[in-house]
Amino acid sequence: MVTIAQALARATSGAVSVDETAVSLRFEAELLLMNALGCSRASLLTWPEREISPSAHASFEQALSRRLAGEPIAYILGTKEFWDFDLVVSPAVLIPRPETELLVESALEIMTHREGIQHLLDLGTGSGAVAIALARAAERLRVIGTDLSTDALALARKNGTRLAGDNLGFLQGSWLSRELCAAIGEYWQADAAGLVDVIVSNPPYIAPGDPHLLHGDLVHEPALALSSDDAGLEAIKTIVIESKRVLKRGGWLLFEHGFDQRDAVAGLLRASGFDSIECLRDIAGQDRVTRGRLS
Ligand SMILES: C[S@@+](CC[C@H](N)C(=O)[O-])C[C@H]1O[C@@H](n2cnc3c(N)ncnc32)[C@H](O)[C@@H]1O
CATH class of the missing domain: 3.40.50.150 (Vaccinia Virus protein VP39)
Structure with missing residues (x-):
């Protein structure tokens, strides 16, 4: 089993963001991991040593490869914030x-x-x-x-x-x-x-x-x-x-x-x-x- 810190480190090692408008891949990797674990950013950053279940890790890795292939993060997460709410979005x-x-x-x-x-x-x-x-x-x-x-x-x-x-x-x-x-x-x-x-x-x-x-x-x-x-x-x-x-x-x-x-x-x-x-x-x-x- 890998920890939160290890999953994020592997996701970002030597990588660059897939397009110039995206924020850093580190931030996007955090969003994808939060989504896979169903947890907040605070919890991700507070317990980096927490181990991730194999199924959550697999779903994180899959989402990450979609992002690295250029798919918009909003479509992968299925949601996008606008004004004062979050919208469900799809292609x-x-x-x-x-x-x-x-x-x-x-x-x-x-x-x-x-x-x-x-x-x-x-x-x-x-x-x-x-x-x-x-x-x-x-x-x-x-x-x-x-x-x-x-x-x-x-x-x-x-x-x-x-x-x-x-x-x-x-x-x-x-x-x-x-x-x-x-x-x-x-x-x-x-x-x-x-x-x-x-x-x-x-x-x-x-x-x-x-x-x-x-x-x-x-x-x-x-x-x-x-x-x-x-x-x-x-x-x-x-x-x-x-x-x-x-x-x-x-x-x-x-x-x-x-x-x-x-x-x-x-x-x-x-x-x-x-x-x-x-x-x-x-x-x-x-x-x-x-x-x-x-x-
Ligand atoms: C730039 S998007 C805007 C979507 C949304 N209003 C927003 O701001 O995020 C343009 C929208 O116009 C719709 N559209 C394109 N041609 C149209 C038409 N002839 N009549 C009505 N809507 C049309 C598209 O399907 C699309 O949803």
Whole structure:
């Protein structure tokens, strides 16, 4: 039998992290060992001499080799923290990113400055990360997360049931197609036209063929979640146009987008009758979220 200290030492001896964005393999090895043993980091560090059962050691070694082969740690652990909760994740969904919390912050800021916001949509909800964070923020809000992928929606529903209340629902469909707008109206038992106060979306926005798609976690994430035609702008263009089917006058549309898409997104919003257009920067100082109000 090997001890905790021996397992960690072997895991990290002479190894380097599998991609430049990952924290050290030591930290990741600790996460994988915590998962295999079902224990806390504190217990791992307090009792390094504790022996590991052969089955726990085998499952740790197996997880470690998956990580060394490049699989995202979030998919191996099956969980990823976002906002103030942990989401279940699988290869059916994008792994929620810390920069996407800016989309949540920006929507919450709008809500604190405007009374009466009630109906909110999260288009392309994936794991449900953004929709869940917003539904948890205020019980009076009625939130729907949508996605084209039924596998993603199945996971979002699981996360939503565990983490949010009955003010959150999920619907399948493409952006704001007429069919989906009708389903939204049915779900809220109202005419969907002009009903929605805020639409948020972190749509796919990477241009097909962008070299970033060949690196790190992106290699393992669903293509549907990552790339969009027209230099990455097709989904955003569609959402801007279709948003007017449900957004009320004075309602807000917020996007996460690529660091170099600020002007293009602002131009699309302006051309479609939005005002008060503003771009916000993420913690890395990159242009990341643009919002506009329907005039
Ligand atoms: C970048 S991921 C965002 C996931 C999640 N909102 C997040 O921030 O972690 C984009 C999501 O859009 C969904 N998607 C792609 N095309 C779509 C479409 N035509 N209609 C609705 N959702 C779509 C993908 O399945 C994916 O879940």
